Amino acid sequence: MARKFYGYVRIAKRIRKLLKCRLSDRTIWKVMRELGIQSTMYRKRSKKPTTTTDMPQKPNLMRHLADLSEVVTTDITYIQLINQKWVYLATAYDPKARKVLAWQVGQQMTQDLAVAPIQALIHQGYTFKMVHSDMGSQYTSRLFETTLTDAHLRHSYSRKGKPADNGRIEAYHSLLKREWVRLDQINYESILDVTESIARYNTFYNHDRETNGRGACKRKSAAA
Structure with a gap:
């Protein structure tokens, strides 16, 4: 996937995994700097729709849960088309494994999209006991509450x-x-x-994306 959003830490981790060798993050940083390679990620601020609730x-x-293995978090984020119109992405996320479980793109931010x-996941027979969301009107709607x-x-x-209360899915959307x-x-x-693009990213995110974890691999012995 020819994208330029890997920084030196994740590139170093990928190289250690592929080559099974001891290689420091700093060495990769120096090589990337010499070659003029750097990550490219964009921060774009734009006026987006908002929702409120008086509930x-x-x-x-x-x-205060110590084990999040039976929790699914969910949230809606905004994506803009080139004609300045908005579409909306609703995601169900595993906060422990940090994986996308299900998602849907819609033209309107409705209770149907949220649910x-x-x-x-319910139809797939996925095992979970709790859903965590924000207090947006879609998530406090009768449809959403009745479904749960x-x-x-x-x-x-x-x-x-307090968006940090749903921090892991917020981090994924970010x-x-x-x-x-x-x-x-x-x-x-x-x-x-948008749907096709999100599908490609989520496949990458769930299966191929390196985290920012550190640590060097041990060198193989000569007898290996």
């Missing part, structure tokens, strides 16, 4: 004005924007273009 704060059940990834109740799922909510959408956005003429 009283509901409990954050996930906040779509959760319904997909019917599936015997508990609902945990981020505190208003990476998606910086690593991918900002580079691919010139091709977004329709919702289909």
Whole structure:
């Protein structure tokens, strides 16, 4: 995948994995600097739609959990087409494994879009006991709450004005924007273009993307 969003730490980790050799992050940084190679990620600020809710704060059940293995987090983010119109991405995310579980792109930010990834997991027989979301109107809607109740799922909510409560899926959406959408956005003429682009990124994110973890591999012995 010919993208330029890997910095020296993740490139070093990938090289150590492929070559199974001891190689420091600093060595890779020096080589990249000599060759004029650097990561390219875009931060773009644009006015985006917002939603509000007057509903009283509901409990954050996930906040003090030590084990997130049966929790699914969910959120909606915004993606702009080249004609300045917006489309919306709803994601269901595994906060422990840090993987995208299900997602849906829609033309409107509705309760149907919000519930779509959760319904997909329910229909697939995915095992989980709790869904964590923010307090947006889509997630406090009757449809969303009824869907969880019917599936015997508990609902945990981020505190208003505290996006860090849903930090792992927020981080995923941030990476998606910086690593991918900002580079691919010139091709977004329709919702289909966005859907195909997100599908490619999520396959990469779940299966091939290196984290920022450090550590050198041990050199193989001569007898190996």
